[in-house]
Amino acid sequence: MPQHSAKRGLKKFPHWIWITAVVFGTAYFLFRNPSAAPAPEAPAPAAQSSSASRSDTFNVWVKRAYAVDELFHLVYTPCWEGAYGAIGDAYLYSVTHDSSIMLFHLRDHPLPRMCAGTWVDDRAWVCLAELLWYRVTGKQDAALLEDARRRYDEARAEGRLSHSEGFWSWYNWPPGPRPDKRIFTNSNMNQMATVAAELYEETGIQKYRDDAFLVWSGDRQAPGVVKQLYRGGGVWQGTAGLAAFGKQLPWEGSEYSSLGAALYRISRDKSILGIVSATVRHIMDPATGWVDSQSYYQLRMDGNGAFVNFLLDAYSIAPVELHDLPAKIEAMLTHVWTNHGGTATVVLHRTGDNGIRNGWNPRGGEDGYGVDEVGTVHAQGEAMRAFGTFAYYYTTAAAARNR
Numbered sequence: 001m002p003q004h005s006a007k008r009g010l011k012k013f014p015h016w017i018w019i020t021a022v023v024f025g026t027a028y029f030l031f032r033n034p035s036a037a038p039a040p041e042a043p044a045p046a047a048q049s050s051s052a053s054r055s056d057t058f059n060v061w062v063k064r065a066y067a068v069d070e071l072f073h074l075v076y077t078p079c080w081e082g083a084y085g086a087i088g089d090a091y092l093y094s095v096t097h098d099s100s101i102m103l104f105h106l107r108d109h110p111l112p113r114m115c116a117g118t119w120v121d122d123r124a125w126v127c128l129a130e131l132l133w134y135r136v137t138g139k140q141d142a143a144l145l146e147d148a149r150r151r152y153d154e155a156r157a158e159g160r161l162s163h164s165e166g167f168w169s170w171y172n173w174p175p176g177p178r179p180d181k182r183i184f185t186n187s188n189m190n191q192m193a194t195v196a197a198e199l200y201e202e203t204g205i206q207k208y209r210d211d212a213f214l215v216w217s218g219d220r221q222a223p224g225v226v227k228q229l230y231r232g233g234g235v236w237q238g239t240a241g242l243a244a245f246g247k248q249l250p251w252e253g254s255e256y257s258s259l260g261a262a263l264y265r266i267s268r269d270k271s272i273l274g275i276v277s278a279t280v281r282h283i284m285d286p287a288t289g290w291v292d293s294q295s296y297y298q299l300r301m302d303g304n305g306a307f308v309n310f311l312l313d314a315y316s317i318a319p320v321e322l323h324d325l326p327a328k329i330e331a332m333l334t335h336v337w338t339n340h341g342g343t344a345t346v347v348l349h350r351t352g353d354n355g356i357r358n359g360w361n362p363r364g365g366e367d368g369y370g371v372d373e374v375g376t377v378h379a380q381g382e383a384m385r386a387f388g389t390f391a392y393y394y395t396t397a398a399a400a401r402n403r
Helices: 003-010 015-032 060-075 080-098 099-108 120-136 140-156 191-203 206-217 225-231 258-266 270-283 302-319 326-337 377-402
Strands: 228-233
Touching: 003 120, 060 080, 060 326, 060 377, 080 099, 080 120, 080 258, 080 302, 080 377, 099 120, 120 140, 140 191, 140 377, 191 206, 191 258, 206 225, 206 258, 225 228, 258 302, 270 302, 302 377, 326 377
Parallel strands: none
Antiparallel strands: none
């Protein structure tokens, strides 16, 4: 249609009709894509006090996240376990605008002062927490971005990104360390590739994008993780072993959803979207044997906060393809909060102080690291990561539905 004809057509309708159409159109988009953003938007400048944030105006999942958070702040340590909870806190802050949460991580316990850790994934969790807090506070605190860059660049300079096992990956140690240091890689280590993708998203510096895709796609020298580990149809397959010490896919590939989501945001590559959504559909199908058929908790693994975070990272880029995922996660977290309806033989939720167990199988016996811990910084940090992240997605979806 010629441009002048279109303009004549617009004049036929009063302005209030167009304004109404824009409002309803925006609401419809948010309902269909309640979490299309990769991370929460920066909250409104006026922050609420902690007491206001705990009022009855908040939904049940925000209240539960607050309950978990109280103990997390008491047991907090400034290292990778603390970074787990800092991720959940960033999501909770985005919902509540509670300045006390922000001050905990940016003033009282500044994220850039966190330890370097031992394995490379220790640094990755801290970087991811810093980058998330950088975004949710309106990208005003440049120190968070610069410290994430410093940690990444130092690990890269140490040679921890290599193809020493025949494919490009990050390794807990660089090749050729002391004889008492065992070299291995798994998807935990490759969260540093997620950091690279997010650094490119924030800085536009090409080397970070190149590094992230090197891990995903490989180059002429060696393949990346997709060619090495992905079998199609949402199925990933790697070496076996103890989950925390050498197993390449502790979460059966769902952990690569975070990397895939970050890569999709900077490339809009539909093949990546397909792999991520297929992976989550596969692993969250009880027929696969990884999750419970009713409550969807992991049957054999710890680190459930990370698992929930991986799944919701996937949901952030594929809300239509994974439309049933929030309900499954809600069932999972309800199972934890109620101690499997009061029938669990191990403590999942310690009601006295809201301590959460690191493993969520109601009968215990999972594989992993610190599975039986309840309320320690490791377990509570993981729990805060799960409850805080879900509180954000639950709240934004509910807000879109109510518009």
